Amino acid sequence: MKAARVSVIAGAAILGLALAGCTGGGSSGGSSGGAAGANLTDKGPITYVQGKDNSSVVRPLIDKWNAAHPNEKVTFKEQSDQADQQHDDLVQHFQAKDPNYDVVDVDVVWTGEFAAKGWLQPLTGSFKMDNSKLVASTVDSGTYNGTQYAAPQTSDGGMLYYRKDLVPTPPTTWDAMMKDCDIAKQAGIGCYAGQFAKYEGLTVNVAEAINTNGGTIVGKDGKTVTVDNAKAKAGLTRLVDAFKSGNIPAEAITYQEEQGRQAFEAGKLLFLRNWPYVYNLAKTDGSSMVKDTFGVAPLPGMTGPGASSLGGHNAAISVYSKHKATAFAFVQFLQSEETQKFFVTQGSLAPVLASLYDDASLNQQLPYLSTLKTSIENAVPRPVSPFYPAITKAVQDNAYAAVKGDKTVDQAVKDMAAAIQTASAG
Amino acid sequence: MSASNVVAPPTTPTRKRPVRAGIRKARRGQARWAIYLIVPSIVLLAVVIGYPVVSAIIMSFQKDAGLDPATGLFVQGGFAGFENYAHWLLQQCMNASGQTISCPPGNLGSQFWNAVSVTFFFTAVTVVVETALGMWFAFIMNRTFRGRALVRAAILVPWAIPTAVTAKLWFFIFSVAGVANAVLNTHILWVSDEWASRFAVIIADTWKTTPFMALLILAGLQVIPEEVYEAAKVDGATSWQRFWQVTLPLIRPALLVAVLFRVLDALRIYDLPAILTHGGGGTGNATTTLSILVVDQIRQGFNSASALSTITFIIIFIVAFIFVRILGTNVVRTQEAQQKGAK
Numbered sequence: 184m185k186a187a188r189v190s191v192i193a194g195a196a197i198l199g200l201a202l203a204g205c206t207g208g209g210s211s212g213g214s215s216g217g218a219a220g221a222n223l224t225d226k227g228p229i230t231y232v233q234g235k236d237n238s239s240v241v242r243p244l245i246d247k248w249n250a251a252h253p254n255e256k257v258t259f260k261e262q263s264d265q266a267d268q269q270h271d272d273l274v275q276h277f278q279a280k281d282p283n284y285d286v287v288d289v290d291v292v293w294t295g296e297f298a299a300k301g302w303l304q305p306l307t308g309s310f311k312m313d314n315s316k317l318v319a320s321t322v323d324s325g326t327y328n329g330t331q332y333a334a335p336q337t338s339d340g341g342m343l344y345y346r347k348d349l350v351p352t353p354p355t356t357w358d359a360m361m362k363d364c365d366i367a368k369q370a371g372i373g374c375y376a377g378q379f380a381k382y383e384g385l386t387v388n389v390a391e392a393i394n395t396n397g398g399t400i401v402g403k404d405g406k407t408v409t410v411d412n413a414k415a416k417a418g419l420t421r422l423v424d425a426f427k428s429g430n431i432p433a434e435a436i437t438y439q440e441e442q443g444r445q446a447f448e449a450g451k452l453l454f455l456r457n458w459p460y461v462y463n464l465a466k467t468d469g470s471s472m473v474k475d476t477f478g479v480a481p482l483p484g485m486t487g488p489g490a491s492s493l494g495g496h497n498a499a500i501s502v503y504s505k506h507k508a509t510a511f512a513f514v515q516f517l518q519s520e521e522t523q524k525f526f527v528t529q530g531s532l533a534p535v536l537a538s539l540y541d542d543a544s545l546n547q548q549l550p551y552l553s554t555l556k557t558s559i560e561n562a563v564p565r566p567v568s569p570f571y572p573a574i575t576k577a578v579q580d581n582a583y584a585a586v587k588g589d590k591t592v593d594q595a596v597k598d599m600a601a602a603i604q605t606a607s608a609g
Numbered sequence: 610m611s612a613s614n615v616v617a618p619p620t621t622p623t624r625k626r627p628v629r630a631g632i633r634k635a636r637r638g639q640a641r642w643a644i645y646l647i648v649p650s651i652v653l654l655a656v657v658i659g660y661p662v663v664s665a666i667i668m669s670f671q672k673d674a675g676l677d678p679a680t681g682l683f684v685q686g687g688f689a690g691f692e693n694y695a696h697w698l699l700q701q702c703m704n705a706s707g708q709t710i711s712c713p714p715g716n717l718g719s720q721f722w723n724a725v726s727v728t729f730f731f732t733a734v735t736v737v738v739e740t741a742l743g744m745w746f747a748f749i750m751n752r753t754f755r756g757r758a759l760v761r762a763a764i765l766v767p768w769a770i771p772t773a774v775t776a777k778l779w780f781f782i783f784s785v786a787g788v789a790n791a792v793l794n795t796h797i798l799w800v801s802d803e804w805a806s807r808f809a810v811i812i813a814d815t816w817k818t819t820p821f822m823a824l825l826i827l828a829g830l831q832v833i834p835e836e837v838y839e840a841a842k843v844d845g846a847t848s849w850q851r852f853w854q855v856t857l858p859l860i861r862p863a864l865l866v867a868v869l870f871r872v873l874d875a876l877r878i879y880d881l882p883a884i885l886t887h888g889g890g891g892t893g894n895a896t897t898t899l900s901i902l903v904v905d906q907i908r909q910g911f912n913s914a915s916a917l918s919t920i921t922f923i924i925i926f927i928v929a930f931i932f933v934r935i936l937g938t939n940v941v942r943t944q945e946a947q948q949k950g951a952k
Contacts, residue, residue, distance in 0.1 A: 299676060299683050328681035380801070381889040406676070408705075434785040436801045442784070569676060569683065572908040577715035583893040584714070587801075590892075602715030605702040606909065607676070 218280070218502040219304055227506040228256045229285035229513065232273070233496075235264035238530030248516060255509040257286075266290060277302040277501065285504040286513055288496050289333055291324040291564060292383075292571050295405050297499070298332040299569035304500040306331040310511050312518070321535045324564035325497040328404060332499060334514050335535040337526055339494030340558035341377075341391065342551065343480045344447055344455040344465070346473060353480035357395070357421055360454060360483045364430045367453040373432035375425065376443045377456035381583045384439055386565065386575045387492040388456065389582040391482065393418035394490035394563040400578065400599075405568035406607050410578075411600035419585060419592050426586050436587065448473060456482060458494065459533060462551050481557040493562040495533065527552075533559065573606030662922075665915040669693055673910030686912065693916035697721045717906050720894050721917075725924070728898045730807070731882075732875040735814045740868060742815065743822025750823065751830045768820035776884035779813040783885070806890025810882045817881070818874075822867055829863025830856070865936045872932060876925045879904070899924070 233241060241259055249256045260283075262269045270293055276284045277300065289297060297303050306312050306325075312334050314322045325333035343360075345353045349370060354360035364374035377391075378384030390400060398415030401408055409415070425431040432452075435443070440457060444464065447455040448471040455461075462479065465471050482489035498517050500510045516522060523539055526532040528548065533555055539545060540556035566574050577599050585595035670693070672686025695701045700719055702712040712718035750761050767775070782788045783799035790796060799809045833856065841851050857864075879900035882888055888897035888905075897905075899921045906914040 299681060300674075301682050380887070381893045382887060404681075434796075434798060437785055437798055445786075569681075570909070573716075576717065576905070576909070580715040580893050583889075587892065598714045601704070601710075601713035604705045605710075605713060605716045605718075607705070 219301070222505050222507050223309060224508050225506045226255050226509045228258065229504065229506050229509050230258045230260050230283050231286045231288075231513065232260045232262065232276075232284050233288035234262045234266070234269040236261060237264065238532065240526055240530040240532070243529075244517075244522060244525065248513065252509075252512075255506070255512070257513055260284070273297070277503070280503045281501075282503045282505045284501050285506060285510045287499055287501060288336065289499050291493060291495055291497060291567075292575070294325055294333045294497055294499070295327045295567040295569045295571055298327040298330075302502060303332040304502050304504070304507060304510075306334065306500075310500070310507075312515070316537060317518075317535050318537050318559050320493055320559060320562045320564060321495065321497075324493050324495070324567065325499075327567050327569075333497035334499070334518055335495065336498045336517050337495045337532040338535050338559050339458055339533050340555055340562050341387070341456050341482055341491040342459060342554055342558055343482050344457060344461060344477055345480060346450075346453050346476055347478040348476040349453060353478065354454075354483050355481075355488070356486060357483045357489070361425065361428075361430055363453065364428075367430075370453070372450065373435070373446065373452045374430045375454040375456075376431060376435040376438055376446065376452055378439055378443060379422075379431070379436050379583075379586060380439050380442075381579050382439060383575060383579075385582060386578045387494075389419060389422065389578055390492045390563070390565055391456075391490060392422050394492075395482070395484045396421070397485075399563075401566045401568060401574065401603065405566055405570075408600045408603045408607075410603070411596050416592050416596050419582060419596060422582075423585050423588070423592055427588065447477070459531065459551055459555055462549075463531065479551045479554045481554055481561070484561075488557050488561045491558045491562040493559070493564045495535070568607075570603075570606045574603050577602035577606065665922075666919055668912050669916035669919050671912045673912045689912070693913050694920065696913060697917055697920055717902060717909065720897060720902060723894055724897050724899050724902045727807075727894075727896060728876060728878070728900075731810065731814070731878060731898065732872055734811055735818070735875050736868060736871045738811070738815050739819045739822045739871060740864070742819045743867075744826050744864075746819060746823035747826035747830055750827050764823060765820050767817050768824070770817070772817065772880045773884055775813060775817045776881045779809065779816075780885050783809045800886045801890055803891030803895045806886045806896050810885055810896050813885055814875075814878070814881055818871065822871065825863055825867035825870075826860060829860035833859045869929070869932050869936060873925060873929055876928060877921075 231241070231245065236242065236259075241261075245257050245259050262272050270290070273284070273287055273289070273293075277297070289303075294303075304310060307330060312331065314331075317335055318338065321335035321338050322331065325331055325335055343353060347353075349366050350363055354363055360375060367374035377388040379388060393400060393410070393415045396414050396418035398412060398418050399409045400415070401410070422431070426433070426436075438446070440461075443452070443455050443457055444461050446452050447457075447461070448465050448468055450472040465477055466474055468474075482491055484490065498514045500507055500514060504510050518535065520536055520539070523534040523536045524542075524545070527534045527539060527545060531549065534540070537556075537560075540552055546552050565571070568574055581590065581595040581599040581602070584590040585592050590598075670689055670691075672689040672692065674683040674686050676682070677684045692701075696712070696718045698721070700712045700721065701709050702716055702718055704710045746764050750757070750764065770778075780800070785796075785798060787799075789799060797805050799805050837855055837859070838851060841855050846854065877900055878898050882896040882898055883901055883904070886896045888894060888901040890896045899917075903914055903918045903921060906917055
């Protein structure tokens with residue numbers, strides 16, 4: 184019997200470990216009490232938290248700030264380069280009311296969740312930001328329930344990459360682009376692709392299709408579900424029809440950003456929807472076959488430019504910060520023209536200041552800048568909702584089924600609406 | 610995860626024999642010492658295993674935080690009773706007006722039974738295939754031939770590669786323009802087709818874990834003395850009979866332990882499908898296992914996720930319990946039979 188007993192204990196131990204790995208942090212929620220009203224005028228050393236600094240822009244900036252503010256030094260806490268890990272790291276520190284996470288860099292889609300948890304200092308009263316010089320859509324991405332909680336820091340918008348050797352003038356509307364697909368057919372290549380694998384990129388592309396057609400997924404309050412209407416359906420139908428007709432090649436259902444970029448660089452695609460980072464790679468990659476034969480244009484829309492989904496990051500002040508006056512000054516510093524210029528020249532990060540897009544010397548360095556301006560000016564943020572993870576899941580699951588032809592558009596949109604509703608009903 | 614946390618129960622003397630008081634005293638002292646030595650590890654286990662388990666169960670009876678409509682801020686959800694469990698097991702969701710409805714597609718609750726069947730399907734198929742292939746590999750490794758060391762090392766390589774790396778390797782192999790399609794001269798969408806994505810996971814898992822099975826079975830094979838086979842041969846047993854009547858009964862204990870470990874492992878499978886297919890395929894959830902569903906839910910609410918992980922725990926526990934009962938009796942009977950045979 185001994186062997187059996189040992190096996191039972193071994194089994195229990197293994198199971199225990201399995202479960203131990205499954206539990207997250209403690210219970211969350213609840214208002215932060217008086218934290219949002221404390222330490223408003225205090226100055227002193229602070230910490231800035233951001234994901235991995237891939238373009239090496241943060242440290243030189245902080246050095247510059249520290250030289251000018253010896254009594255209010257900023258320390259840089261660098262997180263991993265995985266968005267999910269950055270999110271979870273922030274959640275854990277906020278739950279622990281960590282006063283050492285003063286200024287945090289949040290992805291645009293986390294703003295609603297963190298704001299509703301009461302972790303972000305509302306940018307009102309003495310902390311009111313001057314948003315007059317910013318691209319308006321970027322401010323929307325930091326605003327939840329009518330209050331601004333996060334200051335736009337960097338932005339990002341989708342652009343249409345096209346083969347100028349095959350299509351001399353890029354299409355400005357979706358219908359025109361679908362007509363151009365005949366050219367792709369003659370050339371024996373795929374016509375259009377975006378990001379259609381089942382992950383966040385699908386939400387980005389579906390939201391673009393819906394917003395371009397004048398539809399929305401949720402209302403301004405981040406709660407009211409608005410996706411079940413004719414305009415949103417028409418938007419999703421465009422993607423579904425393009426898949427059906429082969430204008431979007433079947434393998435695009437597996438594409439994330441990188442697979443699409445590789446296919447475009449290999450000359451297998453006529454049009455590609457992607458982010459600005461592709462520009463430099465397609466120009467300089469040794470394997471790129473389209474170095475001199477591609478151009479960029481705004482995303483095609485109904486009659487003019489389409490509505491891109493907005494990427495980028497916002498800077499926010501933690502309610503648990505002990506030196507909020509310094510934190511606020513540092514956030515303003517991040518948004519200053521000097522810093523924004525440094526971001527774009529040094530790190531190719533899209534600025535949030537509208538004026539920089541018209542800067543002649545910058546346009547020379549980054550030829551896609553004026554196209555990107557059109558994209559970001561027409562961009563619509565993804566829903567700023569505390570239930571964003573549930574919303575994006577509802578959109579992904581149902582849109583994926585629709586573009587694969589497993590579900591009608593009507594049914595997909597209906598299920599999408601119902602699933603988003605169940606999430607916000609708790 | 611390893612089984613290194615096994616705490617062997619202190620052995621007690623079984624045979625009664627008159628002993629002197631001094632020895633008895635020494636024994637008692639020894640027993641006390643043993644307890645002192647074991648206490649730290651028991652405390653450690655209570656902290657790292659007991660606390661999370663209990664905490665998860667407590668959390669699973671709490672509601673997830675909801676929004677206060679006036680402020681737009683989250684407020685504590687309060688006591689939930691079995692609501693979180695009903696959400697998963699009975700697919701009950703709440704609609705906007707607070708009525709209980711069946712969870713719509715796109716809500717994680719609607720995926721529970723799908724995830725259960727996917728998990729059990731993976732477990733059944735991978736364990737059967739890996740056991741069969743593992744046994745074959747073990748027989749090869751057990752033979753004496755030139756280059757045996759090389760073959761043994763080669764077979765063990767996949768097991769030595771971390772699962773995440775394995776998953777990424779197969780991700781590239783199964784991409785549309787990848788090696789799999791080039792070699793087979795096909796155009797299969799391995800990570801998005803319903804059955805192709807499932808087979809992709811099964812193939813990758815088999816590639817990775819067969820060496821583990823082979824190793825454990827090999828350990829069982831190597832303790833079988835050569836004389837047993839010789840005796841069987843003298844008795845005129847065919848090679849088929851030798852396998853069924855001699856080899857299989859003798860490796861049965863090792864084989865069953867190996868299968869138990871694999872079943873428990875496969876029921877918890879997360880990393881391979883998470884990286885290889887992101888739980889996708891088919892209508893989007895063809896390879897979503899229970900563990901993937903738990904991690905998805907963590908982003909939407911800890912308390913509901915705790916309920917799901919507790920359900921997962923109970924499912925695996927039941928499977929393990931059934932298995933250990935059968936395994937236990939089998940092990941005992943084999944030992945008794947062997948002892949009888951030896952006498």
